[in-house]
Amino acid sequence: MSVLIVIPARYASTRYPGKPLVVLRDADGVSKTLIQRSWEAAMAVRGVDRVVVATDDARISDAAESFGAEVVMTAESCANGTERCADAIGRLDGPAPTIVVNLQGDAPLTPAWFVEDLVAGLRADDGADVATPVLRCDGRALAGFRQDRSAGRVGGTTAVFDKSGRALYFSKEVLPFTGHDYDPDMPTPVFHHVGVYAYRPAALARYTGLTQGPLEALEGLEQLRFLENGLTIKCVEVEGRGRVFWELNNPEDVERIERVLAGRVPDA
Structure with missing residues (x-):
């Protein structure tokens, strides 16, 4: 079963224009762009046959090619990463993959085992159309989520799923509601949705023929299109193993991520 990782990246982000080219410094003071650090995270995943950066912007393409990434140019009309992955598949030469992984270009802290466990989870569930990790x-x-919401920032996404791990809903609100306070290292009933997806090619092809539903429009979450149209998403619980995971959603997240890269746990 061949595995392809696609890293969709666009320059004209509504919340953070030019985000893929934002520079992040690590513990050694080395500066690399967000897209390069995301590509390096993808290259560290075992069992992957090919990694490509999918973009419609020449600036991102030039930057990616400068550090050795394979790039596929996609249509400007792609509205989200899933659509860009689907578009990229149709433009690539070579044999079709069995599993397509969407490793979005704003998550450079994604550990390799998140993706490895994700692929294994999709392979193990024949009834799932898509799989995605939850932490x-x-x-x-949780305090970080609450702080973002109280400050009016759109932070990470939460996931709610049934006993078999099938997704019920995803939201940028903190779900499920809990009025409790938790010690920093205490587990909570809230699951952080890690913005990575593994698709079966048939599900990815079907996605492009579906229209955006009201929930996707309200939340701005592309995966809700699958749920609104009756497709199944498997939530694969992954282990943090002491690693801090945070996506780059807002300019304020640059400092958070640089603290992790420097080996210091960021403030909540």
Whole structure:
């Protein structure tokens, strides 16, 4: 079963224009763009046959090619990363993959085992069309979600799923509601949705023929299009293993991520 990782990246982000080219410094003071650090995260995943950056912007393409990435140019009309992955598949030469992984270009802290466990989870569930990782929040992570919401920032996404791991809903609100306070290292009932997806090619092809539904429009979450149209998403719980995971959603997240790259746990 061949695995392809696609890293969709666009320059004209509504919330953070030019985000893929934002520079992040690590513990050694080395500066690399967000797209390069995301590509390096993808290259560290075992069992992957090919990694490509999918973009419609020449600036991102030039930057990616400068550090050795394979690039596929996609249509400007792609509205989200899933659409860009689907578009990229149709433009690539070579044999079709069995599993397509969407490793979005704003998550350079994604550990390799998140993706490895994700692919294994999709392979193990024949009834799932898509799989995506979820990470149980500890008190520190939940406090970060709450802080973002109280400040009016759109932070990470939460996931709610049934006993078999099938997704019920995803939201930029903190779901499920809990009025409790938790110690920093205490597990909570809230799951952070990690913005990575593994698709079966048939599900990815079907996605492009579906129209945006009201929930996707309200939340701004592309995966809700699958749920609104009756497709199944498997939530694969992954282990943090002491690693801090945070996506780059807002300019304020640059400092958070640089603290992790420097080996210091960021403030909640």
